[in-house]
Amino acid sequence: MKKPAETTFNNLVCPLPLAHKDRIVISHGSGGRMTKDLIDTVFARSFSNPTLAKGNDFADLLLPNDNQHRKLIISTDAHIVNPIFFPGGDIGRLAVSGTVNDVSMSGGEPLYLTASFIIEEGFPIADLTKIVESMRQTADEAGVLIVAGDTKVTEKGKTDKIFISTTGIGLAPADKDIGGQCAQPGDSVIISGSIGDHGIAVLAARNELGFRTTIQSDVAPLNKLIKSVAESTTDIHVLRDPTRGGLATTLNEIALQSQVSIQLIEKDIPVKPEVKGACEMLGFDPLYVANEGKVILILPENQAQKALQALRAHPLGKDSIIIGKVIEPAGTPRVTMKTAIGGTRIVDMLTGEMLPRIC
Amino acid sequence: MKKPAETTFNNLVCPLPLAHKDRIVISHGSGGRMTKDLIDTVFARSFSNPTLAKGNDFADLLLPNDNQHRKLIISTDAHIVNPIFFPGGDIGRLAVSGTVNDVSMSGGEPLYLTASFIIEEGFPIADLTKIVESMRQTADEAGVLIVAGDTKVTEKGKTDKIFISTTGIGLAPADKDIGGQCAQPGDSVIISGSIGDHGIAVLAARNELGFRTTIQSDVAPLNKLIKSVAESTTDIHVLRDPTRGGLATTLNEIALQSQVSIQLIEKDIPVKPEVKGACEMLGFDPLYVANEGKVILILPENQAQKALQALRAHPLGKDSIIIGKVIEPAGTPRVTMKTAIGGTRIVDMLTGEMLPRIC
Numbered sequence: 001m002k003k004p005a006e007t008t009f010n011n012l013v014c015p016l017p018l019a020h021k022d023r024i025v026i027s028h029g030s031g032g033r034m035t036k037d038l039i040d041t042v043f044a045r046s047f048s049n050p051t052l053a054k055g056n057d058f059a060d061l062l063l064p065n066d067n068q069h070r071k072l073i074i075s076t077d078a079h080i081v082n083p084i085f086f087p088g089g090d091i092g093r094l095a096v097s098g099t100v101n102d103v104s105m106s107g108g109e110p111l112y113l114t115a116s117f118i119i120e121e122g123f124p125i126a127d128l129t130k131i132v133e134s135m136r137q138t139a140d141e142a143g144v145l146i147v148a149g150d151t152k153v154t155e156k157g158k159t160d161k162i163f164i165s166t167t168g169i170g171l172a173p174a175d176k177d178i179g180g181q182c183a184q185p186g187d188s189v190i191i192s193g194s195i196g197d198h199g200i201a202v203l204a205a206r207n208e209l210g211f212r213t214t215i216q217s218d219v220a221p222l223n224k225l226i227k228s229v230a231e232s233t234t235d236i237h238v239l240r241d242p243t244r245g246g247l248a249t250t251l252n253e254i255a256l257q258s259q260v261s262i263q264l265i266e267k268d269i270p271v272k273p274e275v276k277g278a279c280e281m282l283g284f285d286p287l288y289v290a291n292e293g294k295v296i297l298i299l300p301e302n303q304a305q306k307a308l309q310a311l312r313a314h315p316l317g318k319d320s321i322i323i324g325k326v327i328e329p330a331g332t333p334r335v336t337m338k339t340a341i342g343g344t345r346i347v348d349m350l351t352g353e354m355l356p357r358i359c
Numbered sequence: 360m361k362k363p364a365e366t367t368f369n370n371l372v373c374p375l376p377l378a379h380k381d382r383i384v385i386s387h388g389s390g391g392r393m394t395k396d397l398i399d400t401v402f403a404r405s406f407s408n409p410t411l412a413k414g415n416d417f418a419d420l421l422l423p424n425d426n427q428h429r430k431l432i433i434s435t436d437a438h439i440v441n442p443i444f445f446p447g448g449d450i451g452r453l454a455v456s457g458t459v460n461d462v463s464m465s466g467g468e469p470l471y472l473t474a475s476f477i478i479e480e481g482f483p484i485a486d487l488t489k490i491v492e493s494m495r496q497t498a499d500e501a502g503v504l505i506v507a508g509d510t511k512v513t514e515k516g517k518t519d520k521i522f523i524s525t526t527g528i529g530l531a532p533a534d535k536d537i538g539g540q541c542a543q544p545g546d547s548v549i550i551s552g553s554i555g556d557h558g559i560a561v562l563a564a565r566n567e568l569g570f571r572t573t574i575q576s577d578v579a580p581l582n583k584l585i586k587s588v589a590e591s592t593t594d595i596h597v598l599r600d601p602t603r604g605g606l607a608t609t610l611n612e613i614a615l616q617s618q619v620s621i622q623l624i625e626k627d628i629p630v631k632p633e634v635k636g637a638c639e640m641l642g643f644d645p646l647y648v649a650n651e652g653k654v655i656l657i658l659p660e661n662q663a664q665k666a667l668q669a670l671r672a673h674p675l676g677k678d679s680i681i682i683g684k685v686i687e688p689a690g691t692p693r694v695t696m697k698t699a700i701g702g703t704r705i706v707d708m709l710t711g712e713m714l715p716r717i718c
Contacts, residue, residue: 022483022484023482023483023484024478024481024483024487024512025480025481025512026480026512026514028478028510029510029511029512029513035510038484038510039510042487042491043491043510045488045491046488046492046494047491047494047505049505049506051506051507052505052507057507058507059473059506059507061471061506063422064470064530065427067425068425068426074471074507074528075473076473076474076475076509076524076526078475078510079511080477080518111420111423112418112420112431112433114435116435116526117437118477118522118524119387120383122382122384123382123383124382124383125382125383125397126381129404129405132401132402132404132405132406133405136405136406145410147410147420148410148411148416148433148526149402149406149411149435150436150437150524151388151394151397151398151437152438152439152716153384153386153388153715154388154519154715155715155716157516158518158519159517159522160513160514163511163518163522165435165437165475165477165509165524167433167435167473167507169431169433356513357513
């Protein structure tokens with residue numbers, strides 16, 4: 001069995017050897033190509049329905065018999081990050097932010113959260129209390145209510161400390177259609193700030209960098225940032241947070257869903273020098289490193305400046321910038337990038353697993 | 360550290376020694392007194408809000424600006440049952456039924472489910488496919504849609520095979536108030552069939568009985584059974600499924616929530632001979648053994664026959680029977696039982712953990 005530490009980061013060149021096709025491997029949880037394969041071959045076969053088929057990180061469902069024509073927005077995520085405390089956050093803040101953000105990416109307003117805990121026997125109650133308190137603070141920050149929960153305990157050695165699954169429920173106007181399927185040629189692609197901070201901060205907390213860094217995770221609830229930009233322009237096509245698999249994988253998903261191509265400008269993609277340094281040292285590409293407090297926003301070019309203004313007025317969006325555009329696909333939808341030295345390269349989806357248990 | 364196999368079942372006589380007060384122990388996941396303690400001391404302190412404070416297994420929240428005055432019903436559960444396949448069901452059927460049932464206990468109609476999977480590296484994809492297909496079948500049986508999901512993978516040895524968290528979302532009329540807080544003196548207490556089947560079936564699957572048994576888990580979605588009884592009488596006070604902690608713990612919760620006492624008649628409580636035999640052999644009390652396809656229904660005595668008729672007309676409720684009544688509390692609310700030999704004994708909440716990882 002391939003061990004996570006040995007997992008090669010080779011999404012750009014060689015395909016990951018798909019040994020053990022009959023067993024779950026770490027890469028099935030990467031959020032990249034193998035996660036998609038697992039969804040297509042196992043989950044979609046049984047669960048197939050129009051809502052799931054949209055391929056967004058949230059479900060949008062017309063609220064039955066509603067005089068205001070609203071949609072219920074529902075999203076769920078399991079959180080298994082290791083370690084559970086890291087610079088800039090912890091598994092509790094991550095669990096709340098991750099699900100608040102997924103609901104927000106519909107353009108809807110997250111209202112309620114549920115949280116289910118799976119805890120290993122022997123886990124310190126002081127740590128649980130810290131995590132729970134961090135969840136409350138993050139929920140307060142987002143203005144959502146934790147309304148239901150569950151706790152299960154396993155024997156020692158059967159769970160790695162603590163796992164938290166959260167589900168978010170919100171409402172959105174039914175006439176607003178925002179999602180990965182809505183990108184159109186001519187649209188601008190905006191990112192709300194620097195990429196890769198979360199992934200590198202978690203790696204640092206695992207002492208896998210071999211040097212000290214001041215990088216903090218960007219983990220944060222983005223619903224208020226998104227609300228402010230949504231009020232500034234009514235014409236947002238896509239909102240999505242580039243978490244597992246990073247910016248590159250998320251843009252590939254959007255390109256596929258919308259059947260468009262996306263052209264990035266490498267020099268415009270914000271990467272903090274410490275993140276760049278850590279990535280160079282480890283042989284990682286920041287395009288594939290997870291974020292937990294950034295949003296990709298795709299909308300018509302003539303709306304982009306208005307959106308940027310609104311984003312930059314919020315602390316979580318102050319470094320927002322246009323990083324590319326949506327174009328007609330020449331054949332297969334794909335993501336390409338004009339490199340800093342003037343070339344163009346294909347930016348593929350993540351294959352395999354670069355950073356297991358990053359969220 | 361106390362190992363689950365050594366956990367003593369002593370809820371009736373001696374208090375469980377609360378060593379390791381600063382660490383999570385298996386009993387914190389029992390659904391009994393220690394789970395309640397953990398909720399009170401850790402979760403409620405941070406998450407406190409009126410919805411959670413009601414102490415039901417579902418949240419009911421007025422749907423904002425709704426012309427039909429409906430409530431959103433939300434419930435969540437983590438499922439860590441061991442083994443994942445057992446006579447009469449599997450972790451997939453359990454995960455769907457458990458959450459469908461929790462939503463149904465509000466008197467509301469479950470509509471949507473989310474599912475988040477935490478899977479151990481090396482888990483057979485054939486088993487995952489069986490579980491996912493079982494979830495679909497159970498969702499079809501209940502008439503609910505699985506609308507969102509997530510998959511995470513951990514290294515080998517960091518998760519015990521597979522854990523599934525499900526969240527259910529439904530709607531209920533806002534003017535209907537059904538919950539553990541609504542029992543009234545004079546009400547009848549009905550159970551929809553025999554108790555302890557699920558717990559003993561799972562034990563048998565663990566080969567912990569030392570003999571062969573034909574007992575099958577009762578795991579099933581109860582929403583259609585409940586819908587049919589709710590249509591027959593408009594005056595249901597309490598619906599609750601006696602899962603972890605069994606009938607005894609669930610009735611104690613209701614007694615506390617409603618500040619009433621409950622008087623059971625031992626001879627009327629249906630227990631299958633095989634379950635009774637297994638319990639006698641193992642020193643268990645069937646009152647504390649988990650059920651996954653039974654509902655406790657509490658309503659005015661003059662409505663009880665109508666409710667029984669409706670319940671018995673449905674295959675899942677054919678053995679429904681009145682097992683006791685709600686009375687004014689003489690001091691502290693408590694559950695008592697007239698025993699078969701004519702005495703009366705106090706039926707306490709489960710303390711400690713009788714059957715870890717039963718759901």
